[in-house]
Amino acid sequence: MAYLGTLSLILITTALAGQLCRRFGIPAVIGQLLVGIILGPAVLGLIKTNDFVEIFAEIGVIILMFMAGLESDLGLLKKYVKPATSVAVMGVIVPVILVYGFGRLFDFNNEEAIFLGVTFAATSVSISVEVLKELHKLDSKEGTTILGAAVIDDILAVLILGALVSVFSDVAQAEGGHVQTNLWAGLIYQVLFFGVIYLLFKWIAPLLIKVAEKMTIPSAVILVSLVICLGMAYLAEMVGLSGIVGSFFAGVAVAQTPAKNKIDENIEPIGYAVFIPVFFISIGLNMTFKGFFDDLVFIIGLTILALLTKWVGCGLGAKLLGMDFSSGNIIGSGMVSRGEMALIIAQVGYEAHLLSSKYYSGVIIVIILTTVIAPFMLKGAINRQRKLEAN
Template sequence: MNYIGSLSLILIVTAVAGHLSVRMGLPAVIGQLVSGIVLGPAVLGWVTATSFIKDFAELGVIILMFMAGLESDLQLLKKYWKPSLLVAVLGVVLPIGVIDWCSQLFHLNATESLFLGVTFAATSVSISVAVLKELNVLDGKEGTTILGAAVVDDVLAVLILSLMISLFGSEVSGGGSHASTNLAVSLTIQLAFFIALYFVVKWLVPHLMAVGNALLVPTSVTLMSLVICFGLSYLADAIGLSAVIGAFFAGIAVGQTDYHEVIDDHIQPIGNAVFIPVFFVSIGLNMSFKGFMSDFWFIVVITVAAILTKLAGAGIGAKLAGFSWLSGYEIGAGMVSRGEMALIIAQIGYQGKLLSENRYSAVITAIILTTLIAPILLRHAVKRMKLSAAV
């Protein structure tokens, strides 16, 4: 029953830390992330990233993105798909190029440098979603663009990672044509998934929700919405995409039905009370100060480059799409967080020998530092937008 004790400790510490963060004018997410660092191996060592914590955390990010989809305006997403695409592309290209170059300055080989660029090209919009929801600006044009860009960003990062692994595999085994075939099949399946999503959103989900409403069991509508959420998350993960993409589109689909307000009222307590705090803590649990001093300047340079390239890339993309510089700053800040997406990619690269063992801890530290700084930047950007609108 040790996991019950760990869960209890996480919930009480995140509640207090979140409260203190808000009292200090910071997003509650910061307190929850810091709780993971303090409770984890980096400081006290009271909680470790067990399979139970990881599973709970995965459910947390899925529920968080489902809630984001529920609160998204589909018409706004359609309206801002072009800016989202531009923000995502520039927000991927710039980090890859700059961090690749920075890594080579520290004598990493070409493959490892390119892989680090791909790692920091990813965005964890789940952190930004929590902050935008807290500030009640998730459904604005900037929040909508951030959500749309994050989906494209995740797809691009997964595709580039798949390509790198395929090329790396072909170099090792000499099976170039086989790797290319596998990549082509994966891309075809992923494209089919997005095409199928249109029919799921428009036709299947409304019928499933009607079936759920007819079931003679308590909260049957909410139950059916979770089935849809977890089902699409599983399918997205099974074909090599992020599970959060499936959860986000499940939220959009359910949000178009007549039951979205009831579901939102039921889902928010479930997510915010238990699962979502564990997700934020799980990111902090990955923090380690092993080799911190020996890699200090590498961590500093990569962290600064990761923040500035997302701010600049996404911000310039927003400006080119017709947004103001202040809006571009908010959108760029919303794309800075790397969170679980970058951690997952780093782990895949480490297992695939694309990232060396002596740099792994430093990279994880840089990812967590960007994740800690991102909510502060986003809150500052939103505050400036509100002050500008009030003038």
């Protein structure tokens, strides 16, 4: 029954840390990560990774990605598809290429260097949204472009991650002449999987939700949406993709039904009350400060590169569509935060052996630093634009 004490400790400490962080204007997720580091082997050693933590953490990340899919506004994406696509694509290409090169400088093998680039191609704009709301810029052309680009960015990151996990796991497991066969078989299964996603959007999700609305059992719609989420995550893993690919697209599909708001309101308490805090704690549990000072050059260099590649890449994407420098500056700054998306990708890659334990802690520290620095960059960019407009 020790797991009950572990769960109680996780929930109370993450709640307190999240509240404390919010008081100082820091994302709650940063507090949850720090709790994992403090309670884990890196500091106090009160909690260690075990089957219980891993199972709850896996459910947590699947629900988190389902919620990300639910919040993806396809209507907004359609309205600002051109600037959002340009910003998102440039914001993925520039970090992948430059961070890949940086990884190779530090003796990452080819697979690890590619994965490092993909990790820092991710964006989490939840913090940027708060800043945009506070400064009344959310419904501006810059704000809407950031939101639209974030949807495309998330989709690209999830697809690239799924492909990486699939391809490299197939290569690792295959032997000799079977490599090509395994890759082709995996590709066929994955094409079929995306065919299922199309059916999910078109018929399956709307039909299941409609049936659930007619059921008399309590919370039938929420129950069915969870079945869709977990079922698609399971199916994704069966075809060699990461479970988060399935849950993310399950969320996007369910978001197109009339029950979206009801599901969103009820899924969030389930996730954030139990499973999602365990996921963020689990990331902290894998942290270690052993050799931290030896990796200081790596951490500083990667932090600078992570900030610049998103800022320049997304800003350049905005410039290509005719926006001026101040708008590009705001959009680039708004896309800098890596947040939950990068943490999820880092954890999935770590478990798939695409990120070595030697650099795992350093990568997490850099993700935290970009997440904390991003809102200050965005506020500065908006204030500079207002000064220019005032003159």
